[in-house]
């Protein structure tokens with residue numbers, strides 16, 4: 001007699017590894033008990049103390065983003081190989097793992113999202129903190145109105161050389177870092193003003209109100225994006241920075257590295 005295993009069994013039959021996204025301890029134990037199984041745990045924290053672990057910089061609300069990031073990290077770390085068939089188990093509708101997706105690890109479709117965090121000059125915690133500010137700002141806006149913002153993170157000395165002040169720098173003599181709760185309030189307040197925020201590798205806010213002057217020749221970003229995005233993309237090719245841009249017009253948060261768009265998230269989904 002045919003059973004559901006015959007229908008859904010293919011999802012996990014003969015996979016090279018099982019990738020568990022933020023499993024609970026008991027779930028992890030259960031899977032560990034399966035014979036001859038390679039297990040990769042992916043999550044913001046290695047709560048279960050897994051031997052093979054890939055860190056997520058944030059809980060991606062979008063399941064394809066989450067899996068893509070996890071697999072790019074797993075490929076990058078060499079814990080899975082190009083072409084491996086993987087059963088990715090994650091939660092979508094609850095806190096428990098409730099979904100299995102069979103995905104082939106493909107080195108060719110790497111988006112670079114993992115590199116954005118892990119291989120940027122800037123500290124991953126700093127990238128994450130800035131991304132969170134941008135997402136929060138995108139969600140709430142400023143006094144209910146949509147706002148745009150441009151953050152350039154890392155290689156600040158060079159970024160300063162490729163930009164000029166639009167007004168006096170409120171961060172001139174201060175030693176404030178992204179991630180400090182007070183700073184998030186300040187960043188949101190100053191986001192009403194023109195120009196870019198410049199942030200160091202270690203997360204120090206070097207300047208606000210910077211007008212970026214990178215060479216934009218040959219920079220190819222999606223049509224319809226304006227000067228904020230163009231300058232934000234171009235500065236990451238001229239310097240070793242990454243940029244995180246919140247669009248006032250479409251409300252999306254985008255990240256650029258080496259002159260290319262590598263991440264696009266909708267703040268409303270977080």
Ligand SMILES: Nc1ncnc2c1ncn2[C@@H]1O[C@H](COP(=O)(O)OP(=O)(O)OP(=O)(O)O)[C@@H](O)[C@H]1O
Pocket residue numbers: 147148149150193194195196210211212213224225226227228229230231246247248249250
């Ligand atoms: N070279 C630049 N450096 C820093 N900030 C810039 C630069 N160019 C534009 N901006 C900032 O971006 C704001 C919006 O410009 P514009 O509408 O052309 O960008 P956009 O890419 O369409 O962004 P949005 O989607 O938010 O409208 C400007 O008011 C200015 O504050």
Ligand SMILES: [Mn+2]
Pocket residue numbers: 226227249
């Ligand atoms: Mn615009």
